[in-house]
Amino acid sequence: xxxxxxxxxxxxxxxxxxxxxxxxxxxxxxxxxxxxxxxxxxxxxxxxxxxxxxxxxxxxxxxxxxxxxxxxxxxxxxxxxxxxxxxxxxxxxxxxxxxxxxxxxxxxxxxxxxxx
Ligand code: 5GP
Numbered sequence: 001x002x003x004x005x006x007x008x009x010x011x012x013x014x015x016x017x018x019x020x021x022x023x024x025x026x027x028x029x030x031x032x033x034x035x036x037x038x039x040x041x042x043x044x045x046x047x048x049x050x051x052x053x054x055x056x057x058x059x060x061x062x063x064x065x066x067x068x069x070x071x072x073x074x075x076x077x078x079x080x081x082x083x084x085x086x087x088x089x090x091x092x093x094x095x096x097x098x099x100x101x102x103x104x105x106x107x108x109x110x111x112x113x114x115x116x
Pocket of ligand 1: 007018028030031032033034035042061090096097098099100
């Protein structure tokens with residue numbers, strides 16, 4: 001069940017600010033408030049969904065394709081493709097998800113350490 005009062009829903013409704021780096025009809029990308037790398041961007045679809053699986057199961061193809069095309073556009077705009085980057089999505093309790101609106105972490109700008 002999607003919680004309309006989660007923090008990213010509030011950011012999408014512009015009730016709280018974010019440091020936006022890209023936005024279009026389907027997606028919003030902004031800087032993480034507590035960066036874990038020199039570059040730490042969060043990418044979210046505007047479609048209300050809790051996890052990647054929720055997004056892939058319930059959004060239509062236009063939403064899904066547009067979101068992932070935007071991920072690549074942001075990667076290209078950040079000029080991180082050559083040096084590399086890490087994409088993470090945390091899902092549910094075992095995945096350590098804190099904000100229950102599906103988001104991709106884009107980490108880059110330095111060597112990203114091992115996960116554990
Ligand atoms: P999760 O653990 O759910 O995958 O990651 C949630 C992320 O959202 C964390 O990296 C956290 O720093 C970030 N975050 C939480 N609240 C805010 C906020 O109000 N603004 C921004 N820009 N990032 C947030």
